Amino acid sequence: MNAGAENGATVARQPAPFAPPKSVRLKVEQASYAYSATDRSAPKFTLGPVSFEAQQRELVAILGPNASGKSTLLKLLAGMIKPLSGRVEVDGTEVSELELRTRAQQIALVSQESELLFPLRVWEYVLQGRYPYGKRLRFESDEDCLMAGNALAQVGADALRDRWMEQLSGGEKQRVILARALAQQPSLLLLDEPTQHLDIGGKVELLRRLRRLADENRYTVVVVTHELNLAAEFSDRIALLHKGKCLRIGEPAEVYQQDVLEEVFEAPLEVEMRSSGRPRVILRGSH
Amino acid sequence: MAGVRHMRPLTPKRILAICGLLATILFVAVVVSLRVGAYPISMRDIVITLFNGAIGRGDTSEFNQVIFGLRLPRIALGILVGASLSTSGAGFQALLRNPLADPYVLGVSSGAALGAMLSLIIAPHTVGAIQLAAFIGAAATIAAVYFLGRRGGQLDSATLLLAGIVAASFLSAIIIFLLTLVNGPGLRSMTFWLMGDLTAPPPTQNVLGWFGFLYFVFAVAAGAMYTTSSDLNLILTGEQEAGHLGVNVTRVKLVVYVAASVLTGLAVSVSGAIGYVGLLVPHVMRMLFGTDYRLLIPTSAIGGAIVIVLADTLGRTIVAPTELPVGAMTALAGAPVFIYLMRRRIR
């Protein structure tokens, strides 16, 4: 579908305090991808073609049921895979053609937590985010430490600095992983289902933080998530995927139509509009 | 921001300081090893002989024979082998994301030994053939273990260890098969050499040149691995994550794989299979100095050298005049340390 509103401002949202002219940061043009499952004769899975744009300070949520192509889309955005047709551009450059380290300076992907093999302190972990800058075999400079410190502050994890990674709770770890991504000083921040292992408090906190990062620090944030309501609450635009097709892209209120949602998620759903102008999705029949 | 104050990132200075400390310990170990031996030589005579040898003054005394012909080559070989095995072990642990990885456990040493044996059968007099064949054996084994150790396309710890054990057993069986069948007297010495033996004389007349060649190969391989140490730090937090940070994971893994195989092949080809060093030295160095590979690789190398020199010295002295093979010494000491490591737990 088409790109959303140019300036993103709607009735319900306050415009950000300083609002310089927005520039298109992420541009997806008719990107498509297909693959067949390995070793088995499962049918091919096709994604796309998908087109949309995202600017600075935008938080775009990608939603859809399982196997709808969300992860594939994210991989395309991250440059991990090359689109079979179409283009994915960040700041004007085709993503999959970027050299690895240059790409890492522009795009940061926050995946779910991984197994650390050996003990590591938080600050060491976050410092690793500075890897894309400088030579391959490098020693961290003062500037690197500064950036890492900034990143920790941005996620509010400054106090965790000297702790061991294994000692962190789920939410804390999530923040630290995010800090490492921020230390890369990316233009585009991609997150793959970051709320999966968090409790509701953690989920809200994370989305709030992402919102703040987008608003204040000018990141472009793309989040793949299952959380219908949180996405509606915090994102500027939502892309709804279903069976490899991007059904809708637009503001939450536009995208959350009852019939569409029911068809996509195959569940009895109902959409309520709240006073803030943002929709809320509930189970039908539960008043 | 208060950032800089609390972070103490690794600096080259710190690396040099720690390596300097370890090098001093190595120096002491070398001095002890020079002093100890069945042939009585006082410290003073040792220094004199070394000095004469260093400035090139010809000296045909027996002291010269013993020191330059027997003890120094042994020590030099021990340093090389210890450094190679430890560095290779550190590399394998990162490559395979498994703290139990070690050239011996994974069967890579057996593969190198088999390669060396085959080259002894086929081309016993070609200089350097044993080294090349050992490298090929090591590389082939680690490739096989790597592919066998995958489950559903991903490296899996348990499967990997199983693959290593299987490879080690299989290769050992082939080696025993060869030993039983083939008759040459040279091959008979191999049973002994398979336990680790630092007394093998260089195959060439030019001893200095031979050691120069060996150390050169070591320097190249270890150096190549060192250039990927930053990358390895990242890979250890997750291969995919490292890729997103800009690490060319495939290339790094290839470099480490080749370098570690070269190092293992080098060590095994000159001294036989010595176990536990590649496993334990990196672990101890991690416990002492942290897991940063920019520091771990050099400390493992020097630490390994210290261990082998000490093990060899002990092996020469405990039940003199019989000499215990180095491999037996490292196993004797290595097993308890291994058990101790296994029992440490995080609360």
Add this chain to the structure above:
Amino acid sequence: MPRSIREAFLLRGGSILAARGRRQRFFTIALTIACAAFAYGVRNAGAADVRPQQRATTPADPAAQTAANKRTVKLVTDETGRRMAIPLNVQRVVSLAPNLTETIYALGLDAKLVGDTTFCDIPPAAKDKPHVGSTQDPSLEAIVALHPDLVLATTSINRAQTADALLKIGVPVYTSDPHTVTGILNSISTMADLMDAREQGANLVAESQKRLDTLHAALQDRPLAHVLFVVWEDPLISIGQNTFIADALRWAGAESIIVASQNWPQVSMEEVVRLQPDYIVLTPDHLEAETHEHGDNLRQRPTWSDLRAVKLGHVVMGSDEFTRPAPGLVDAIEALAHALHPEVFPPQVENGKVKMEDGAHFYAATAAGESWRGCGTCAR
């Protein structure tokens, strides 16, 4: 699984240097113990440097003496093709194998023997000589410390590497390579030459050759006895065609039923049953005292007891000299020949007991059945 490995190897609190309390104390103690043990080991090594026997036999200025000897040398190629310079006047010899030690004693040159291995115990006097270690892994330094003019080794026991290493630092090592009895005698002759004992060597060899020739003449027309030569019972290991033992058997009028190119082939019992040897020749571990029981045991064992040779009592305990390339081999060959060919060499009976040759046992079944009689003198 990954979780448990991680838990096994991840450290709580990281660096040892930062640890305090119990862990630090443990490590300090462990390190101290290790240092103490090491120092003890090193000190012992230092003590081992100066063994009493060594002191007694160390000449005043060994280095100079050796150098003096080395001024008059001859170039020799040993039986493995290695070339070396051996002093003409050999005073100090180190032996790296029991059979070589035995040969030296047989030649009456034991005064020149300054060192041997821990396994050299024939004759018993050899045990008192300074030791340089095992045959497989002697201490090269200990050898050099004895300042030998000549080191003797053999391919049947020693590693090539030992000889190579010694040669590389200028110590001459003569390695013999025994494959035939005649070859062994030639070796003995050569070694006697090298050790400046040409006459003794010639005498010993001539006498041995004479005995062998006599034996050969006596057995000329006799068919060869088919023999299973047992090196080890469990697993069953026999000898290959290219060993000197096979050659020695031929001199004793026998032939090994096992035809193999390997030196020590492992043989299946089935093969033995199929081939049904005329005689079974056992070799005792010469440390074994009760060789009498050894033969008896065979009768109790299944499969063995079914062999024709065992039923007939044709089990011979060969001397352990049979497995050593030394002058005593000739004695052993004679004894075995006598045991295998009683028709040519009838056993003398004394007081109802079979008089035995030195070094061989003969178990004979009486006419009435299967009773075993042990025999008189065996081990020296």
